[in-house]
Amino acid sequence: MSTATITSKGQVTIPKEIREALGLRKGDQLVFYVEDGKAIAHPVRHRDVRELAGIIKSDRPWPGMAAVREQYRREVAEHVVSRGLDD
Secondary structure (H helix, E strand, O other): OOOOOOOOOOOOOOOHHHHHHHOOOOOOOEEEEEEOOEEEEEEOOOOOHHHHOOOOOOOOOOOOHHHHHHHHHHHHHHHHHHHOOOO
């Protein structure tokens, strides 16, 4: 257990052992909320976009970028034709 003092500006220095235990570094962010009369702080963990690869499962295989572009071109062409040239 560690103790910290609140400054006149409402700031608190997080004790070193707490920072080390949570892996906090300069510039990291914390989220604060109150639960059952206690202040709870959680580190904001920013994820690298590469960590997100594969987290959404699909029952269809990825058709590839060329197929996606071709489908987009078809849909745009159909939209333009359906609206006519005057719009």
